[in-house]
Amino acid sequence: MPELPEAETVRSQVEPHVVGATIIESWAKTPHLTSPSVSEFIERTRGQKIVAAKRRGKQIYFPLENGDNLLVHLGMTGKLSIEDDSEWKPEELHRHVHGVWRLSNGKRWVFTDPRTFGELAVSRDLPFLTKMGPEPLDEDFPVEELVEKLGRKNVKIKAAILDQSLIAGLGNIYADEACFRARIHPETRASAISEDKLRELLGHMRPILEEAIQGRGSTLKDGGYQDANGDYGTFRPQMYGRTGLPCVICETPVQRGVLGASKSARSFHFCPSCQKL
Known part of the structure; x- marks a missing residue:
């Protein structure tokens, strides 16, 4: 963030x-x-x-x-x-x-x-x-190429899409949002996800980012982010930072998990009903 x-x-x-x-x-x-x-x-x-x-x-x-x-x-x-x-x-x-x-x-x-x-x-x-991958806002965002690359990765899908050399710009907030909209559990191995589901995941990224830009970004509970005018972002994530709150689809409480360990650990948020592992 x-x-x-x-x-x-x-x-x-x-x-x-x-x-x-x-x-x-x-x-x-x-x-x-x-x-x-x-x-x-x-x-x-x-x-x-x-x-x-x-x-x-x-x-x-x-x-x-x-x-x-x-x-x-x-x-x-x-x-x-x-x-x-x-x-x-x-x-x-x-x-x-x-x-x-x-x-x-x-x-x-x-x-x-x-x-x-x-x-x-x-x-x-x-x-x-030169080290960054394509970003979802690119007009020529290479969906089919990324489907192929993700399908070969034996890592958890959230970790894969956080890799800036693969896809540029996504962080914890919007990676969680993309996984939720595609109904993919963030801990699912990328190689275990069907090509159609990977296309769906990649297809959600641009709309999510555009919605967030329209809202001038997302400000979490800590109030850490303000735009250049000193205003808070108005985009409200459906998953990230909502641990214990009801899922917007099924009202099951949102859960939080952790990928990795120590300083490299990343949190993730998911609905255990909508995003089954």
Whole structure:
């Protein structure tokens, strides 16, 4: 969290305020979330015109006039916001502010991240683009190719569709939603699912993501995600985060499970009646 819909919402909201503007002042402070270094990040972004606002999967990036790219990963609680510019001092900023860019159009661009799992970076190359698989919003999303690849995977289906090298952009929330709409238990082995059922699963992904983008993303009980305007997302998952609540189809209580162990563990949510293992 945030996932593709949240990243796309933020990208589209900041785009009209930053594209075409020049960064007249750049500031960052947190070494572990700023690369290559705080000083190099500031040096390579200051004075640069922002030529586009792009996204791939969950990653937002802004090509600059000098050929570099300013990358922003929201992590768990990162937020990009646009404000009217005014005089400010670094020591007066809230402690959760980790990046500020003053723009030539009178706006100020601010990155906050309470849990500091996000990332700010400047890079000439974008290696993640070649490592990511297709995303469900692509016009040429290769359903038949993915049916074949999933059918060969002897891993649990939720783990398979969370693999960003296979399908870009899905995270816990929307993977659970896709499994629920296809009535597939998240722990079912991908290789054990029929081709027709895999097509159905893949076919649900685009509508789910489009619905979530229409709702400006999904904000869970922790309130961690806010869009660039400071508003909460209005998309309400039918499965994720609803442990113990009635299934929207059959009213059986939603259950929660865990895939994997330790730091790599991922939760999943399912209806034991609608999604039998």
